[in-house]
Amino acid sequence: MTVDLAGLRTALVTGASSGIGRALAEALAARGHDLVLVARDRTRLEALAERVRQQHAVGVEVLVADLTDPDGVARVGTRLTQTERPVDLVVNNAGDTVDASLGDVDVERLRRHVALNLGAVLTLTRTALPAMVARGRGAVVNVASVDVFVCKAGPAAVYSAGKVWVTVLTESLAQELRGTGVHAMALCPGLTDTEFSERNEVGETAPRRLGARSWSPADMADACLGDLARGRVVSVPGVRFRVTATLGRLVPYRPLGVLPTLARRRRSGLAGVDSRRALITSADSDLGGAVVRALLAAGTEVVLVGRTEDRMARLVESLGSAEQQAVEVVVADLAEPSDREDVCRRLRDQDRPVDLVVLGVERPSSSTSFSGTPLDVLQSELQAGPMAALEVLRAALSAMSAGGGGRIVTLPDAAGLDPGQSPTDAFLLSLTRSLGIGVLGSKVDVVAVIPPRSGALSRHSRREITGATRSGSLVVAPPRVALFDLACRVVPRAVRRRLATLIRR
Ligand SMILES: NC(=O)c1ccc[n+]([C@@H]2O[C@H](COP(=O)([O-])OP(=O)(O)OC[C@H]3O[C@@H](n4cnc5c(N)ncnc54)[C@H](OP(=O)(O)O)[C@@H]3O)[C@@H](O)[C@H]2O)c1
Missing domain, CATH: 3.40.50.720 (NAD(P)-binding Rossmann-like Domain)
Structure with missing residues (x-):
């Protein structure tokens, strides 16, 4: 299914004060969409709102909310269910990561991370859907990461498992929404030049240390909207990252x-210890x-x-x-x-x-x-x-x-x-x-x-x-399960469905 972006009048973007979210808001405004901008930093959101109103003559609302706080998520949810100027496109982009490996991470930080990267995505998506389905038009873009296709140790283990959850949720939602006029897409960006590492105190990522070229947020936003219009379910912009994703998906567990x-x-550790x-x-x-x-x-x-x-x-x-x-x-x-x-x-x-x-x-x-x-x-x-x-x-x-x-x-x-x-x-x-x-x-x-x-x-x-x-x-x-694992990577979905039924007998 292709998505008629022009039919999606108002877009709500979380994490619009910086990076990919800000670039997506700018790209949407340039295409004539009205905006609801969500993040914690009011000053940044208002500066962005002022700029896009002047440049593109679109309507912009600023909604300051901390999405790790249930009250903040509820206020955004209330906007999503409003019938006046209904939101047709939700971009769940706000995200952070943890700063330590799972065994060492502060538990409060871990809870806030899950509340933002998984909880807010779940709540806002579920809240927005009924009205979109009733109108017969709408789209949800959930921002995941190319990390879902590769195995990451250290602090990134928690982050990438969360992004896997977001991607799989979105893929399953896209199947469920078929024929309703509403579409769901997971955006899986590779390295993009934003404030992400700096804000999350995670230092430079390995690809950046190795001098890998990063994407500009503006290019990432354009690629995202292009893939949304094409009706992609999982968008991985860039040939380099698509190769990474394909290879990553081919490796069985x-x-x-x-x-x-x-x-x-090599060590006489645990092996054999009951x-x-x-x-x-x-x-x-x-x-x-x-x-x-x-x-x-x-x-x-x-x-x-x-x-x-x-x-x-x-x-x-x-x-x-x-x-x-x-x-x-x-x-x-x-x-x-x-x-x-x-x-x-x-x-x-x-x-x-x-x-x-x-x-x-x-x-x-x-x-x-x-x-x-x-x-x-x-x-x-x-x-x-x-x-x-x-x-x-x-x-x-x-x-x-x-x-x-x-x-x-x-x-x-x-x-x-x-x-x-x-x-x-x-x-x-x-x-x-x-x-x-x-x-x-x-x-x-x-x-x-x-x-x-x-x-x-x-x-x-x-x-x-x-x-x-x-x-x-x-x-x-x-x-049998190992075979199914391999099949998931190389056999088309329809054939896999039959295989799954067989192995579960
Ligand atoms: N940059 C990359 O290389 C890359 C790669 C793959 C995936 N991603 C994903 O892309 C998304 C955007 O990241 P980015 O790179 O653009 O990072 P960024 O520049 O750090 O932007 C993060 C945005 O999220 C908002 N945010 C953070 N915590 C929030 C909270 N508790 N409540 C509401 N908003 C909150 C921030 O705004 P406030 O501080 O104003 O609240 C900011 O607008 C994330 O989901 C990230 O995981 C990034």
Whole structure:
């Protein structure tokens, strides 16, 4: 579907006070669109508003809002639902990054980062959509990054996993919106000359240090609008970055597992060490319960974390009395910050150290569409998924690094391998892969195990999970899933859909 940009009268741009957002606002004004400019810096926004009003004779509103603050997001949401001068184009561009690796980052900064880079995108997109669909016209551009196609260690691991989530959410939204007259596009810029590194105190990026040419924000904005008009779902401006993206998408997850295996051969660290005490999240799910039993059978003590007290109690009752002695229960709803803090506190308890964390995340229970799911449910899924994963992994990494080391196993669903299918699982896969490479050579391992289907656990995948707690490669997946992973990269989407149905049987 091509997008008739001329039909989109008013555009709202977040992060319009600087960089790519400011350039997009200028490019839109030059094409005759009225604007709503959003950011925190009133002086800059008003200066920009004054300039574009004079140069292009368009209507410009300034909306000062901090998008890490729920009140700020709500005020922008109110503007999006206004029927007078309705917003036809939303550009979710405002973004920042964290300044340290996950194990060392300040938790408040991490929460603000997720609120801005994921939370505000989710809320503003969901708020804008119903009116756009009712009018039969509109577009949402979510600014991600070319980093989603490459594996980044260090502070960029958190940033790029968040951008993966944004990209996959946008791809899935674009599928859902087909035929409504509303379009969704993820813009994945490569290195662009803005204030981003300076503001976020991240220093020079590797490409910049190597002298790579960066894009001007104005060229990036023009390329973005060109791709939007063409109806692209994922826009990667520039041949160099498109090559990076294509190569990045071609590399399956599994072969990267060779790296830690090789690294482990060089040291007598964790290989072969069985876990003494494991903490398992989503222990009240079928998958979690199966992991618990497998670990107890291998002589590991387990800390069960789950939010359904009854299911946890039933699981404990079903165990033998000796096994019950080896079980500790933490009832926690990971969508709740205070409950997440309880789990993190337990992980930091060095008197009863945990040397294995098995992180399963909760997924939406229904297959309802994004537009059909209430906003508070989507927000809660974001908290129970990516936010919980980040906070639990952060606590585990820092406790294990300060203590005797350990292993972290995440359990993403195979759907995360397929672009446009599951933002949470794609997030978890990306984060695990980056963290796994970042911790190479340290006393902590990070491994992803992809079961064939969450909820149903074959004997084979149970072996994979318990096996990963001992030997582990970076991404462990049963052969069928590994094949699906490869197919996601080389086989067209329609054929993949059929394959996915087959492997999930
Ligand atoms: N530059 C690159 O190489 C590059 C590459 C890939 C992707 N990106 C992405 O492009 C987007 C724009 O980045 P940029 O490079 O243009 O960076 P930038 O020059 O630092 O601009 C960031 C914008 O976001 C706004 N912002 C930051 N925190 C905010 C908050 N809490 N509430 C509201 N607005 C906030 C800032 O305005 P105020 O400070 O006035 O609030 C500013 O307008 C980001 O999503 C970034 O991840 C950039």
